[in-house]
Amino acid sequence: MGKVITGGTMSLDGYIAGPNESGFDLLFQWYGNGDVEIPTASPDVSPLRLSAASAKLLKEEWGNTGALVVGRHLYDMTSAWGGRHPMDVTTVVLTHRPPQDRPVADENFVFVTEGIEAAVAKAQEIAGEKTVVVNGGQMARQCLEAGLLDEIGIELVPVVLGGGTPLFADLGATPAQFDGPITLVEGTGVTHIRYRVKK
Template sequence: MGKVSAGATMSLDGYIAGPEESGFDLLFQWYGNGEVEIPSASPDVPPIRLSAASAELIKSEWENTGALLVGRYLYDMTNAWGGRHPMNVTTVVLTHQRPVDRPEDDENFVFVTEGIEAAVAKAKELAGDKNVGVNGGQMARQCLEAGLLDAVGIELVPILLGGGKKLFDELAATPVEFDGPITVVEGTGVTHLRYRVNK
C-alpha cells in the first residue's frame, strides 16, 4: 500500500498563500520557468513547464499517485479544475455537504462527508498500491493530527510574503518531528524538500 503525503509550495517565511489569498503568481513561478512540459488533464489548467531537475521529481511523484484528497474550499476555489484535476487521478473531496451540481460520484470526483478518516480511507481504496496526495493546508493539518500522514513535501521558493496562510496553521498538538530531508532537489527558482513523518 502507498503512503499518504501532503505537499505545498511555500515562501521562505513559511506561507502557502499570502494575505487575502494573494501571492500565487509568485509562489508558482517555478511552474512555468523550464523547458520540460508536463501535460495537464484539466481543461482549465495549462501544462506546466519545469526545469529538468524539477520535472524528473514531479513526473515520478505524479506517476506514483493514485488518488488525491482535497477540501471543499480548494475544490470551490479552483472551480473543480474544470472537471478533472491536472494530475489525471480521481480526487476525493472532504466536505460537509456535497455540491448540488454533483449528485453522484464519478471517476473525476468522490465526495466524503464523514470526516478525515473516512476521506483518507476512500482515497487509499481508490489509489490501490499507489500513493495518496493531500492538497491544502487544512487537509494536511487534519491528516497530521489524526496520525494519517506519512510524508510531507515542500516546494520552497525564494520569496517573502510577510503573512498569510501556513501549511499546518492552528495545529493542535506540537511540536511534531519529521525525518529528513530524505530528498533535496534543486530546481530553477525552487528547492524540493521531502520529509517523513516521525510516528
C-alpha cells in the first residue's frame, strides 16, 4: 500500500484561498510562468507551463499518484474538471449526497458517503502501491485528525492574502508535528516543501 499525502498552494500568511474563495489567480501564477509544458487529462484545464524545477517535481509526483480524495465542494466548484481530473487518475469524492446524474463509480469518479476513513480506504484500493493524494482544506484536516496522513506538501508562493482558508482550518488534533523538510525545491514563483507526519 502506498503512502497518503496532502498539500496545497499556500500564501506566505498561510492561506490556500483568500477571503470568499478569492486569490486563486495569485496563488496559481506558478502554473503558467515557465517554459516546460505539462499536459493535463482534463478537457477544462489547459496544459501547465512550469519552470524546469517545478516540472521535474510534479512529473515525478503525478507519475507516482494512483488515486485522489476530494470533497464534494471542490468537485462542484470545478464542474468535475470537465469529466476527468487533470492528473489523469480516478478521483474519490467524499460527499453526503452523490450526484444523481452520474454513476456511483466509474474510472473517473467514485463517490463515498461513509466518511474520510472509507474514502481513503477506497482510494488506497484503487491506487494499489501508488500514492493517494488527499485534497487540502477539510479533507486534509480530517485525514490528519484520523492519523491517516504520511506526508504534507506545501507550494509556498510569495503573496500575502490577508485572510481566507488555511490548509488545516479548525484542526482538532493540535499541536501536530512534522519531520523535515524531506524535500525542498525552488521553482519560479514557488517553493515546494515536503514534510513527513510524525505519527
